Amino acid sequence: MPVLKIYNVNLPLITPFETSFGIQYSRNALIIEYFDDVKAYGESVTEEFPGYSYEDNGTALHIIKNYLINILKETRDPETFMEKAKKIKGHNMAKSAVETMLWDLKAKEEEKSLKEIIKGKKVKIESGISIGILPLEKLMDTIANAIELGYKRIKLKIKPGWDSDVLKEVRKRFGNIPLTVDANQAYEGMEERILTLDKYELLMIEQPLSENNFYGLSKLQKKLTTPICLDESIHGIRDAEMMLEMDAGKIINLKIGRVGGLTESMKIVEFCRKNKIPLWCGGMLETGIGRALNVIIQTREEFNMPGDTSPSNRYFERDIIDKPFIMKNGYIEVPSGPGIGIKPDMGFIEKIGKVVLEEKI
Numbered sequence: 001m002p003v004l005k006i007y008n009v010n011l012p013l014i015t016p017f018e019t020s021f022g023i024q025y026s027r028n029a030l031i032i033e034y035f036d037d038v039k040a041y042g043e044s045v046t047e048e049f050p051g052y053s054y055e056d057n058g059t060a061l062h063i064i065k066n067y068l069i070n071i072l073k074e075t076r077d078p079e080t081f082m083e084k085a086k087k088i089k090g091h092n093m094a095k096s097a098v099e100t101m102l103w104d105l106k107a108k109e110e111e112k113s114l115k116e117i118i119k120g121k122k123v124k125i126e127s128g129i130s131i132g133i134l135p136l137e138k139l140m141d142t143i144a145n146a147i148e149l150g151y152k153r154i155k156l157k158i159k160p161g162w163d164s165d166v167l168k169e170v171r172k173r174f175g176n177i178p179l180t181v182d183a184n185q186a187y188e189g190m191e192e193r194i195l196t197l198d199k200y201e202l203l204m205i206e207q208p209l210s211e212n213n214f215y216g217l218s219k220l221q222k223k224l225t226t227p228i229c230l231d232e233s234i235h236g237i238r239d240a241e242m243m244l245e246m247d248a249g250k251i252i253n254l255k256i257g258r259v260g261g262l263t264e265s266m267k268i269v270e271f272c273r274k275n276k277i278p279l280w281c282g283g284m285l286e287t288g289i290g291r292a293l294n295v296i297i298q299t300r301e302e303f304n305m306p307g308d309t310s311p312s313n314r315y316f317e318r319d320i321i322d323k324p325f326i327m328k329n330g331y332i333e334v335p336s337g338p339g340i341g342i343k344p345d346m347g348f349i350e351k352i353g354k355v356v357l358e359e360k361i
């Protein structure tokens with residue numbers, strides 16, 4: 001009888017990651033293992049602290065353990081699973097953790113790569129870097145190093161008081177590099193401050209206002225030349241439609257966990273193709289397991305801007321997969337094995353992780 005196991009692993013980050021909502025010192029991840037003749041894996045993109053989203057590891061584990069596991073006992077088909085999971089409100093990241101594991105399982109049972117199933121074309125994807133808030137000199141060194149490594153685009157985290165002056169300095173030192181900023185909702189009521197960033201020729205300004213404030217985002221977009229990119233605001237296809245209809249942004253950062261899985265993600269991918277909306281894939285400092293999925297979805301040509309997918313060694317001393325992701329000239333190669341294409345390093349996971357759920361399904 002198959003068993004569902006959830007491991008909690010804590011991987012220290014090489015550099016602490018500071019955003020407008022806090023500092024993260026490690027990636028504390030829930031890793032899902034479906035254990036049978038075929039083994040499948042998923043990662044919950046939640047964190048220990050609910051700063052980016054209301055979901056955290058505690059709520060994700062609760063939703064999986066008390067509700068989603070019952071649905072999993074009825075079906076192993078990812079789309080049917082998501083249909084049935086609709087009766088549970090919200091909790092997209094918890095749902096996505098299980099649903100993406102089911103996609104890995106389905107692909108492996110059909111002896112296919114997930115890339116083939118989603119009709120992905122690319123053999124390598126463009127890599128962008130997301131750089132946290134750092135002391136100015138350290139930030140400058142990090143940017144210089146990122147350019148040297150070949151990253152295709154540089155994204156800086158900003159917050160009120162850490163924005164215009166920093167950008168001025170970065171443009172002075174590095175000229176016309178492909179540059180973006182991410183505010184993680186920190187400028188609510190400070191729209192004027194965002195307008196001062198318009199002159200830095202940024203590729204976009206990511207999520208300046210609260211996730212629900214489509215009206216405010218729409219008003220702000222009308223005053224800006226720089227396109228707004230939505231991250232936290234997009235919980236599914238309806239939000240993508242609202243963004244377009246209201247002109248509350250012009251670019252979408254897709255995160256599979258935030259929209260509740262791969263099924264919903266593909267609807268957004270199609271929507272962006274039909275409406276010519278620039279699309280890229282965000283990240284949540286995932287381990288190699290969640291990262292593999294991010295790499296795979298970006299093989300679709302609709303992803304036409306570099307994502308926040310860096311190689312494993314940007315984040316961790318040692319990743320929890322057998323072959324860590326590496327970057328060459330700003331590209332990450334797409335794994336081609338069955339399912340999500342990577343093998344978790346179970347010896348390492350058993351050693352550093354603890355089992356937080358184990359149940360026959």
Ligand code: OSB
Nearest residue numbers: 052130231282283284285286308
């Ligand atoms: O807003 O895109 C974000 C990391 C954690 C939570 C939110 C965000 C991020 C990043 C890092 O920007 C992306 C990555 O390198 O995985």
Ligand code: MG
Nearest residue numbers: 182206207231
């Ligand atoms: Mg973001």
